[in-house]
């Protein structure tokens with residue numbers, strides 16, 4: 001029987017994953033959204049669950065996925081262009097909103113050019129390979145996102161190195177050891193690391209890289225994935241570059257599926273790099289772009305972020321983040337503090353973490369348990385993600401619920 005033996009192999013593997021705690025299991029199915037009431041955040045309905053839930057685990061940091069203007073922009077564009085792109089970009093899938101969005105994203109980041117992809121994952125895996133030569137070394141932060149890890153695997157560089165998390169001295173050491181062995185070095189880091197809300201010292205990183213540029217025939221350049229940072233922090237939503245006061249990263253990658261509340265990914269960099277990637281990047285050439293309506297929605301999100309309304313949202317988000325951090329500390333909890341709206345509550349025990357997340361869910365609050373093997377034993381935490389549509393009443397309710405947990 002076809003697949004009979006394979007099914008047994010796969011079910012054994014799934015059983016192993018269940019036993020070692022890595023199985024993600026059944027997904028929660030959202031069946032509807034209850035609009036905001038009295039200035040509080042919207043609530044979500046879930047399949048097979050009574051009542052409505054408060055989300056403390058959404059990547060839509062500004063709540064723009066439910067913004068009327070963004071939704072209207074997508075709806076209106078679908079009436080003009082239809083629902084799908086119908087072809088990849090170079091065949092006949094390039095629409096005016098794609099081109100306009102690229103221009104707006106490049107301007108937003110103060111970079112020469114932009115190229116959009118179907119997702120940030122496709123962007124990262126799609127750019128590393130064409131930029132890697134047979135004599136390239138890639139250096140990567142040890143906690144980088146999975147899209148970077150797989151992007152490096154696919155690129156098959158001559159050398160790969162992992163430097164200690166956020167450790168520019170270690171990066172410096174690895175660069176000095178590599179001098180003259182390679183033609184080109186690519187240094188890749190996440191912007192904000194979404195499990196902990198921490199981020200690299202970009203000023204130091206950029207100056208370390210510059211120090212070694214002349215030692216390699218094609219130089220040393222940097223790529224940063226700021227998918228959780230763009231639109232989520234920084235006074236004007238420009239993410240880690242803004243927080244760190246350094247916009248010298250050579251290629252910035254981000255998603256439009258988090259703070260922008262839409263879908264898709266992009267890279268911003270020099271025009272020549274984009275011109276080359278359009279000709280060589282497989283995930284761009286052979287895979288559909290986001291739809292024209294999605295592009296219109298993203299343009300609207302970007303306009304909102306880059307306006308006084310967006311700055312007010314970001315300011316409220318910062319206030320809510322501080323309020324929640326202080327509230328957790330006041331009731332005796334350990335938190336990793338920072339400017340990013342990810343607030344990790346350090347529980348440092350797998351069972352207690354899962355039990356508290358279960359207790360929150362019983363009380364209609366959704367949050368994410370981060371446990372081994374995602375983090376080492378002893379670092380178990382609950383990841384709370386704040387949103388610009390949260391109110392102090394919402395957060396007081398979450399804090400009171402946590403405080404009731406025995």
Ligand SMILES: Cc1ncc(COP(=O)(O)O)c(C=O)c1O
Nearest residue numbers: 119120121145227255257264265
């Ligand atoms: C750092 C980082 N990069 C990339 C992605 C993937 O984004 P997308 O859903 O647009 O592929 C994520 C999403 O979890 C992320 O956290």
